[in-house]
Amino acid sequence: MKLGINVGYWQRNPEDATETVLAAERQGYDSVFTAEAYGSDAFTTLAWYGARTSRIKLGTAVVQMSARTPAATAMHALTLDALSGGRLILGLGASGPQVVEGWYGQPFPKPLARTREYLDILHKVWARQEPVTNDGPHYPLPFPGGTGLGKPLKSIAHPVRSSIPIYMGAEGPKNIALSTEIADGWLPLFVDPQKIDSLFGESLKDRKPGFEITATVTTVVAPLEEALGWAKVPMAFYIGGMGAKDTNFHLDLIGRLGYAEEAARVQELFLDGRRDEAIKAVPDELVDAISLLGPLDRIKERLQLWRDSPVGTLLIAGVKDEPTLKAIRELADA
Template sequence: MKLGINVGYWQRDPEDATETVLAAERQGYDSVFTAEAYGSDAFTTLAWYGARTSRIRLGTAVVQMSARTPAATAMHALTLDALSGGRVILGLGASGPQVVEGWYGVPFPRPLARTREYLRIVRDIWAREAPVVNDGPHYPLPYPGGAGLGKPLKSITRPLRPDIPVYLGAEGPKNVALAAEQADGWLPLFCDPEKIEEVFGGSLAGRKPGFEITATVTTVVAPLEEALTWAKVPLAFYIGGMGAKDKNFHLDLIGRLGFAEEAARVQELFMAGRRDEAIKAVPDALADSISLLGPLERIAERLELWKASPVTTLLVAGVKDEPTLKAIRNLVDA
């Protein structure tokens, strides 16, 4: 199992994660992934870290499709891939209707069909075999309106790699199946290593040899009670705040992991503004099952579950200092 880090969304305060990324590279970590929601973007920070490193692979977990046309995303990826010497992994995701329609101002429906079209265009641009056309309803090329002067174009820049790997961020069974069918990897967000086959086995049945499962795992090295408290904070936010009451993909996934009633209570408390209570209502068993929490000795035991799972890369999230990164690497290598 490979190791990477997920530095998440960039925030103006408190930090630039360059030192953590450099430490991960020194310790032999395979990759660093960045994220975006409705603030900072994923590509800028990735370029920043890429310019300061030489070996570690550079991934997005994830770039939101509705933020950019397929052509814009393909251009971002091929440029950064060439400048970094072929280190990019493009992680794509559909996000949810609240962000897509509320932030980007574009319609959310039919995310599966949009993802298929998006993927095809991005790969056609990188392949550079012919001017790119698409007659699909979501991203038609050339645009069938406007000035009426659009024409099919081929990238004037030759990509360093025409086959930049593409991973899909997916939570629902159909989305995960699409990742297995069409992508090079899957980026699960909340992942219980003991339940991957139970919850997602059918969706992953069609995956190709070499398919990557790259799971972000909140990691807190501290006394278990303290670590659980830290791990519950983002969980409460995703369950309660990252989606509408009747349309929350994260809530649905937590339900499939066996915590539907508890998740509904967390959402109820969060939406009522009782956020401290919502955090406390996150079940210990849930936070523990999808994270790595506690002293290093306990984390060593929990890592065995991940090593035995289908996960190919574990993305450590929340660790910033080099000694802890080194300790976790040693545990994975043991």
């Protein structure tokens, strides 16, 4: 099992994870991933870290498809991949209707069909075999209508790789199954390593050899009670704030993990503005199952659960200092 880090969103000055990324590279971590929601973008920060490193792989977890046309994402990806010497892993996700329609002003329906079409265009751009066209209803190329002057084009840049690895940020069973068909990996956000086979085995059964499961895991090295408290903060936000009341894919996932009633209560408190209560209402058992929490000797025991799972790469999220990154890497290698 490989280790990486997920540094998440960039939110404010002077926030800069360069020292953490450099420490991870020195300690032999395989990859660093950045994120975007409705603030900072994932590519700019990743380019910033990529310019300061030489070996560590550069991933997005995840780039939101509705933020950019397929051609724009393909351009971002091929440029960063070339400048970094072929180190990019392009993590993509459909996001949810709250962000897609409220922030990007794009339609959300039919995310599976849009995803399939989106990836097909990415591959055509990178392959450079012919001018890119697409007859699908979601991203038609050339655009039908308008001036009528649109023409199929081929990238004037030559990618260093004709196929950049694509990992899908997916939570629903059908979306996970689609990722095994058209992508190179899956980026689960909240996953219990002991329940991957029982909950997602059917969706993952047709994955091809080399298909990578790369899981982000909140990690807090501290006394267990303190660690649980820290881990509940982002969980409450995702359950309560990252989605509409009646359409929240994160809440649905927590329900499938066995905490539907508890998640509904967290959402109710969060939406009511009682955020401290929402954080406290997140079950200890839930955050413990999907995280790495407590003193190092306890984390060593919990790491075995991930080794025994189908996860190939564990993205450590929340650890910033090199001594702790080193200690976790040594535990994983033990």
